[in-house]
Amino acid sequence: MKRLTPTPTPSVSNLSFRSNASRGSNYEENQFAASKEECHARAERTVDEWSECLKMMLKYSDPSDEFNKTIKRFVQSDVHAKNTRQALERTSKALDQLLEKKQDILATTTTLEEIQETLDFSTMVRETMQANRQ
Numbered sequence: 001m002k003r004l005t006p007t008p009t010p011s012v013s014n015l016s017f018r019s020n021a022s023r024g025s026n027y028e029e030n031q032f033a034a035s036k037e038e039c040h041a042r043a044e045r046t047v048d049e050w051s052e053c054l055k056m057m058l059k060y061s062d063p064s065d066e067f068n069k070t071i072k073r074f075v076q077s078d079v080h081a082k083n084t085r086q087a088l089e090r091t092s093k094a095l096d097q098l099l100e101k102k103q104d105i106l107a108t109t110t111t112l113e114e115i116q117e118t119l120d121f122s123t124m125v126r127e128t129m130q131a132n133r134q
Helices: 029-060 063-133
Strands: none
Touching: none
């Protein structure tokens, strides 16, 4: 059976945080100070009223419902941790495969560079031999 929770609402004043310019009147210095103090008083009253609202909501909340929500979140976090672990293992395997491919590519590149150097040397030898024949 779920308890009905009252829904408290703090009083709202539409003038509590307005600036003096928005009111359209010119205040003297002491009137400005008085309105500033009034604004601070209204702000404090609003904070106090909201605090009372939150206290009342906590008082009437169902603790078993909160406990069930906490358990569900804990189970969900456990599932997320397991999925994360599996994803990290797959990523690790993929990185290992990429490292092997990188090493293969480096070996192939080194071989190709050696072949290029040999070809360049062979071409230079041929050109030298042709020049000597002439």
